[in-house]
Amino acid sequence: MKKDIAASRRQFLQQIGATSLVAASAPLSSLAAQEKAEERILRYERPVSANDTIRLGVIGYGVQGHFDLATALKVPGVELAGICDLYTGRLDNAKEKFGNELYITRNYKELLARKDIDAVIIATHDVWHARIALDALAAGKHVYCEKPMVYKISQGYPVIAAAKASGKVFQVGSQRVSSLGYAKAKELLAAGEIGKLNMVNAVYDRQSSIGAWEYTIPKDADAMTTDWDRFIAVTGKQIPYDGKKFFWWRAFKEVGTGVAGDLFIHLLSGTHFITNSKGPKSIYSTGQFSYWKDGRNLPDVMSGVMQYPDSPEHAAFQLTLQVNFISGTGGQEVIRLVGSEGVIDVIGNNISVRHSLMPEAPGFGGYDSLFTFSQRIQDEMKQEYDAKWTADQRKRPVKADIVYKAPEGYSDHLDHITNFFDAVRTGKVVVEDAAFGFRAAAPALSCNDSFLSKKIVHWDPASMKLVV
Incomplete structure (x- = not known):
C-alpha cells in the first residue's frame, strides 16, 4: 500500500512539477529538480521521534522574529522553548500567543544558559547580531542568524571562526538561496x-x-519598557532614548x-x-x-x-x-x-x-557607414557580401x-x-x-x-x- 501511495505521489509530482518549477517548455524541466521536490514533500512522512525534537529559542521577537518563528513551527518536531526581547510588549504578546508557561526574558544570556534549548533564531537589531551569535555558539546552540550576519565587516572573521570551531549548524537567514x-x-x-x-x-x-x-511605535514605548540602556550598550556610546532608533x-x-x-x-x-x-x-x-x-x-x-x-x-x-x-x-x-x-x-x-x-553574418547596410561611400564602392561591397553570406546566415x-x-x-x-x-x-x-x-x-x-x-x-x- 505504501509503495502504491509513493508511486502515486511521484506521478502527481511529475505531472504538475510539484515544488520544482512548472515550465512552459517541458524539455528544460529538470528531472533532478523534480526528485528534489519530491524529497521535500515526502521528507517528513515518517514519524518524528522524541530524539528528532528540536527545542527552539527566539532572540528578538519583532517583525522578522514573528515571521521566522511562525515558519519554524511548521516544521515537524520543532518546539518553542523560550523567547527573549527587550520590549515588554512583545514578551506580553508571546505569552498571549503561547501561554503563560512560556519562558520569557529580556536577557538573552539567560535564554542561552537553558539546557532545554537546542537552537536559536537571532532576529534582533543588526548591531547585536555578531555579539549574540558568538555567545550562542559558545553556549553550544545551533544558530539561525538573520541577515546581515554582521553589523561591521570586522565582526565577520570571529563569527566564521566560531561557527567552524563549534561543530554546530550556523545558517544565515536570506531565504532566497x-x-x-x-x-x-x-x-x-x-x-x-x-x-x-x-x-x-x-x-x-x-x-x-x-x-x-516606519513601523508603528507602541504608545507605551519608553526607556524602561524597551530596556534602552541594555539595548544601546552594545554600541559603546551614550545615546539618549529615541523610540525611532529602537523601532x-x-x-x-x-x-x-x-x-x-x-x-x-x-x-x-x-x-x-x-x-x-x-x-x-x-x-x-x-x-x-x-x-x-x-x-x-x-x-x-x-x-x-x-x-x-x-x-x-x-x-x-x-x-x-x-x-x-x-x-x-x-x-x-x-x-x-x-x-x-x-x-x-x-x-x-x-x-x-x-x-x-x-546572426552569424556581420552587419551590413541600414544604419551603417556604407551609404556614405561612393556608389561604385557600395555596389562592389554589396556584391561581395551577398556572395559570402547566405540569407539564413544573415537572420x-x-x-x-x-x-x-x-x-x-x-x-x-x-x-x-x-x-x-x-x-x-x-x-x-x-x-x-x-x-x-x-x-x-x-x-x-x-x-x-x-x-x-x-x-x-x-x-x-x-x-x-x-x-x-
Missing part, C-alpha cells in the same frame, strides 16, 4: 541558456511607509545598516548563489534622502555598482543594485541576469527566459522564450528554515553558512561605507579582505 526559482536560474545559467553572463541588474523597490520601516532602527547607522543591510543583502546573496560567485572586487554606492525625511541618517534611495572579476566560477560581470523607497512602480523585486544570448529575470520565485541571438536565430512558475503557496522561507533544521538533525552542510553570509554582508556593508566616504571600496573576494 533556498528558493526553487533561484535553483532553476542557477541551472539555466550554468547550462549556457543565455550565453556568457556579463551583467546583473538587481532591484528591490518599495512604495509605502511600512516598507520604508525604526534600520534607518539609523548607529544600530542598523539601512537599505544595504536590509535589501541589497538579498540581491547579493541571490546573485552569489545563482552565479557561484565569491564576491566583487570593487564597490561604489551613492544615495539620497528623497522622500522619507523622518530623521533617518541612511538614504531612502540608493544605488550601487560592483565589478566582479574573472574567476574559476564565472567570467567577469558587472552588478548594479537599486533600492527606491518611493518608487512609482509600486514596488518590485527582480534580479536580471544579462548574457550574450538572452536574459533571465528572477522575480520572486518565478523566472522568465528571453533570448536574443546574433537572427530564434529560440523560444520560457516562463517558470513556482506552484501556488510555495514558500522559500519555509524551505530555508527547513534546511536549517534538517542540518541540525543530520549534520548536512547548509547552503548559507557563515562564510557565504559574510561574502554577501561585506559588499552590502561596503555600500554604506562607500556612500558615507564617497569613495570606491576595494575587496578581495577570495580572501574576504578589504584592499587598502
